[in-house]
Amino acid sequence: MGAGAVLGWLVLAALVPGAAHLRAGWRRTGLVLISCYAAALLGLLAFVLMNDIGALAGSATQDSWLTSIMVGTIVLGLLWFGLIVHSFVVLRPGRLPQSGQILTGTMAGLLAVVVVVPFGWAAQTASASRQALNDIFQTPENEGESPAPEPKPEDPWAGRERVNILLLGGDADDNRIGVRTDSMNLASVDVKTGNTVLFSLPRNLEDVRFRPGTPMARHFPNGFDLPKDANGGSSDLLNSVWEYADAHPEIFGGKQHQGPKVLMDTIGYTLGLKVDWYALVNMWGFARLIDAIGGVTITVEQDVVFGKYNEGLVKAGTRKLKGADAMWYARSRTYSDDYTRMRRQRCVLGAILTQADPATVLTRFNQIALATKELIRTDIPRPMLKHLVPLALKVKNAEVSSVQFVPPVINTGYPDWDKIRDIAEKAVRDSARPKAPVAASASPSSSPSVSPSPRRTAKKQEKQPGEDDPTKGLTEGCGPSSAKG
Structure with a gap:
């Protein structure tokens, strides 16, 4: 047997364990290796076919699974290395x-190293995922908060027909005290179909009402109303609720870190929905996440100035934007306003949502895992990830609509x-219907449920032109790039 034949059989052995042993006359060993390899492949195929891909992806977020994957791939890598050497x-x-x-x-030495690389990559990916999840999903900070109970397998949603998750973009920075939530979107997801409505609330919503009976409602019976700042600005807008609650623990009997809980309850009360969890992302974490998926293709309708x-x-x-440019495109108000920014x-x-396909996520998983560490805070329980991941896969292929509460739909003052x-x-009712139409109209109310505060009544009422349908497709009006899959 020449050198070429030896190398050829080695390569074949790397793909089909036992092939080199059969060629060398080690018949029994070769047959055992090939049989074990075939049985393992068939077992893996059967396991994948018999289980839902979403459920498998959800299970892979659990600590025990990630540890098993990490250890298993290391062991398999060492065995494959030994197989090449023995072959x-x-x-x-x-x-x-x-x-x-x-x-x-x-x-042969190079081949032995090469076959170990995929196993090393898989082990490193599992380790990075485990570390990122442990960093992000930690014990709640609220005093007296008990760990969330394990979801029941037969009904992980505890009777919920929809899951409502508050997605926040914060401007926390080293030179800034507190957190102002300048981007507030509530994603309401149908747990059966994945159909989603994204409610966008403006940062400058005034006279915010708090749920009756809560400490904030007792403190602000006529709505969130504070004296003007020294420079004439307002610190009593919706984006200041988290910061104000965190800065005034005396309102809550001395309890610290009440900002997230208060903002969740306030937005839930405003929309008439129960907010289940929240996720707050730092603006630069948002940029790093976009870089991690390789950028996003956006149609920029006109020049956006920032700085x-x-x-x-x-x-x-229309171009692919890196994280920093995408972040500034999303948040700049220069020569613009809050509503255009929304x-x-x-x-x-x-x-x-449309461009971060599974292949992209898989090939850039390590970068994405590192970028998600920039997630400042979330109260999503770690055990719920097992069920939220398959739900997220449903959302990607479901109907996603958007409602923006901006003029002329509402008057923010x-x-x-x-x-x-x-x-x-x-909007929620239409989303729950099979093949619901994207557009939905809103019937105006005869009067608000709570009268405005005396300070607001002195303001000049904004003239509101004819109202447009408030419910739209998520990428409606965003140009062709946002619809790319």
Whole structure:
């Protein structure tokens, strides 16, 4: 047998364990190796076919599964390495000329290393995933908070027909005290179909009402109302609720870190929905996440200026944006307003949803896992990931609509709270219907449920033109790039 034949049989043995042993006359060993390999492949195929892919992906978020994957791939890698070495030995390369021995020995060593690489990558991926999940999903910070109970397998949603998750973009930074939630979107997901409504609330919503009977409602009976700042600005808008609650533990009997809980309850009360969990992402964490998936293709309808001195520019046109440019496109208010910014944020979210396909996530998993560590805070229980992951896969292929509570749909200075709840209720109801139409109309309410505060009544009422349908497709009006899969 020449050097070429030895190398050929080694390569075949790396793909079909036992092939080299059969060629070398180790018949029994070769048949056992091939039989075990075939049985393992058939067993793996049967396991995949008999289980839902989403359920498998969800199970893979559990600590025990990740540990098993990590240990299992390391063991398999070592076994495969040993298999290549033993296959080389049984082929008796010592009968070759010295030059042939050097060549085959070198190539066999390289091949042994190469076959270990995929197993090492799988083990490292499982380890990175485990570490990222442990970093993100920690014990709640609220005092007296007990760990969430394990979800029941027969009904992990505890009777919920929908899951409502508050997605927040915060501006926390080293030179800034507290967190202002400048991006607030509530994703309401049908647990059976995955159909989702994304409710976008403006940062400058005034006179925010708190649920009756809560500490904040007792403290602000006429709505969130504070004196003007020294520079004439307002610190009593919706985006300040988290920061204010965190800064005033005396309102809650001395309890610390009440901001997330208060904002969740406030937005839930505003929309007439129960918010189950929240996730707050730092703006630069958002940028790193986009970089981790390789950027997003966005149609920028006109130049977007940003920066302290207007030195930054995201040029108009359809292109793939890196994380920093996508972040500034989503949040810049220079020569613009909050409502235009909310629309751009919706376009970026839609682009991420449609363009972050499973292949992209898999090939860039380590980068994504590291980027998700920038997630500042979440109260999603770790055990719920097993069920949220398959639900997220449903959402990707389901109907996703968007409702933005901006003028002329509502007046942010004088919000009609009943109307907001009517719109939210109708959008959720339409989303629950099979093959629901994207558009939904809202019937205006005769009067708000709570009268405005005296300070607000002195303000000039905004003139509102004819109202448009508030419920739209998530990527409607975002250009063709956001619809790419």
